[in-house]
Amino acid sequence: MNIWSRRNFLRAAGATSAVTLMPGVHVLAAPARALREAQQAPVAANDHIQIALIGAGGQGMGDTKAALNVPGVKLVAVADCYNGRLARSKELWGDDVFTTRDYNEVLARKDVDAVIIGTPDHWHKQASVDAMKAGKDVYCEKPMIHLYADGPEMIETAKATKRILQIGSQRVSSIVYKKAKDLLASGAIGKLNMVTAYWDRNSAMGAWDYTIPPDASPETCDWPRFLGTAPKIPFNAEHFFQWRKWKAYGSGVAGDLFVHLFSGTHFITGAHGPTRGMATGAIRYWKDGRDADDVMLGLFDYREGFNLSLRVNFVDGGEESEGLIFTGSEGSFEIGWGGLTLNRVPRETAPGYTVSTFPEAMQKEIIAEYNKKYPPHSGKEEMGGTEKFVTPKGYSDSVDHFRNFFHSVRTREEPVEDGVFGYRAAGAALLSNLSIERGQVVNWDPDEMKLV
Numbered sequence: 001m002n003i004w005s006r007r008n009f010l011r012a013a014g015a016t017s018a019v020t021l022m023p024g025v026h027v028l029a030a031p032a033r034a035l036r037e038a039q040q041a042p043v044a045a046n047d048h049i050q051i052a053l054i055g056a057g058g059q060g061m062g063d064t065k066a067a068l069n070v071p072g073v074k075l076v077a078v079a080d081c082y083n084g085r086l087a088r089s090k091e092l093w094g095d096d097v098f099t100t101r102d103y104n105e106v107l108a109r110k111d112v113d114a115v116i117i118g119t120p121d122h123w124h125k126q127a128s129v130d131a132m133k134a135g136k137d138v139y140c141e142k143p144m145i146h147l148y149a150d151g152p153e154m155i156e157t158a159k160a161t162k163r164i165l166q167i168g169s170q171r172v173s174s175i176v177y178k179k180a181k182d183l184l185a186s187g188a189i190g191k192l193n194m195v196t197a198y199w200d201r202n203s204a205m206g207a208w209d210y211t212i213p214p215d216a217s218p219e220t221c222d223w224p225r226f227l228g229t230a231p232k233i234p235f236n237a238e239h240f241f242q243w244r245k246w247k248a249y250g251s252g253v254a255g256d257l258f259v260h261l262f263s264g265t266h267f268i269t270g271a272h273g274p275t276r277g278m279a280t281g282a283i284r285y286w287k288d289g290r291d292a293d294d295v296m297l298g299l300f301d302y303r304e305g306f307n308l309s310l311r312v313n314f315v316d317g318g319e320e321s322e323g324l325i326f327t328g329s330e331g332s333f334e335i336g337w338g339g340l341t342l343n344r345v346p347r348e349t350a351p352g353y354t355v356s357t358f359p360e361a362m363q364k365e366i367i368a369e370y371n372k373k374y375p376p377h378s379g380k381e382e383m384g385g386t387e388k389f390v391t392p393k394g395y396s397d398s399v400d401h402f403r404n405f406f407h408s409v410r411t412r413e414e415p416v417e418d419g420v421f422g423y424r425a426a427g428a429a430l431l432s433n434l435s436i437e438r439g440q441v442v443n444w445d446p447d448e449m450k451l452v
């Protein structure tokens with residue numbers, strides 16, 4: 001039975017601990033306290049994990065800052081294809097940090113235990129495989145894959161080399177998503193039937209029009225290395241610095257943003273992925289030479305008994321917002337930035353009636369019978385209402401994601417988001433691009449991780 005009672009609710013609330021701020025508003029606390037405390041214990045100098053960054057752009061630098069928040073972690077090297085970012089790395093982390101354009105020089109270093117890969121998507125597979133083969137553990141940014149063939153190769157390499165491979169969808173380590181998982185499992189919203197998720201933006205930066213530095217040139221940018229396996233074209237600063245706008249390097253809004261929504265949905269529900277997907281999309285506003293859509297809608301079927309709809313709109317007429325709404329038979333919860341709102345609406349136990357179109361005598365007869373069967377006040381279960389769960393000030397799921405990664409590096413335990421999880425999220429997200437390309441519904445086997 002899925003009826004929500006106070007006892008269930010308190011049990012679920014306790015699974016991820018929370019402090020009540022005011023009636024109905026709870027501040028979430030980190031669940032893995034023991035782990036956290038263990039990791040915050042002083043670390044002997046020779047027990048440091050030495051890391052390197054490959055791809056020192058916006059996310060790579062952000063990741064490195066988050067990683068260095070974890071005690072016992074030291075950055076020793078950075079590889080990037082733009083001189084300005086190598087110079088910036090030295091400004092941020094000191095002259096002792098070794099910098100190079102060629103990540104193979106980083107991988108050859110014996111003092112590097114693990115690497116963060118923050119390159120464009122088309123380099124994720126090769127950089128990860130090269131790093132694992134060189135004996136390094138890998139934190140690879142999302143989306144794990146650019147092409148479907150990337151997934152099996154990355155998973156196989158992690159297995160063969162016995163390296164830790166964690167993918168960078170930080171929501172998988174978030175206390176908010178853990179709360180959502182606990183609430184769903186405890187029956188807080190009854191039986192899940194639908195997930196509706198969106199990520200809308202309305203700005204040039206949101207639409208990937210990142211700043212191109214004034215010194216961008218073939219001298220300051222290692223263009224052939226940036227291109228890698230992408231089609232060979234003459235140096236193009238826009239392609240180099242705003243690569244997400246082209247499918248040759250990025251995976252469109254599906255690979256950038258749908259993948260976060262899939263990771264969150266899979267983590268909360270435990271589902272492996274959709275069995276089929278269909279999508280529609282177009283370039284509605286940013287007609288600046290890009291080939292990646294700025295509006296996309298996707299629909300997906302899950303055999304766990306729910307449907308998923310996803311939306312990204314880069315011209316939404318408002319402010320950037322992200323949300324995932326989980327709808328069940330007895331309520332819903334919505335995850336937004338900074339927390340989760342639970343709305344519990346117990347089902348009516350009396351069915352109600354529609355009789356006004358029947359003859360009057362019959363109406364009276366039906367109503368009398370109904371009142372006998374369903375006495376007044378038996379309609380609603382107790383316990384409806386709204387509860388909010390918010391993150392503490394300054395909370396960062398990225399830091400928690402790195403804490404989990406380094407825990408795996410130290411203990412050799414499976415990471416929270418391994419290659420299989422990462423491939424299932426990215427493989428599902430890229431169904432949207434395939435569906436638009438083919439003008440068809442596309443089928444996917446989420447267990448075998450194969451297109452069918």
Ligand SMILES: NC(=O)c1ccc[n+]([C@@H]2O[C@H](COP(=O)([O-])OP(=O)(O)OC[C@H]3O[C@@H](n4cnc5c(N)ncnc54)[C@H](O)[C@@H]3O)[C@@H](O)[C@H]2O)c1
Nearest residue numbers: 055056057058059060079080081082118119121141142226
């Ligand atoms: N987890 C998240 O929330 C999140 C957020 C933003 C971006 N990302 C991911 O991070 C990755 C990077 O995105 P970004 O916005 O930082 O891009 P970016 O353009 O700011 O940085 C990418 C960097 O990679 C470098 N690079 C390219 N090829 C390289 C190579 N072969 N070797 C070394 N360096 C190379 C480029 O010179 C550039 O500096 C993407 O895959 C993106 O999807 C994740």
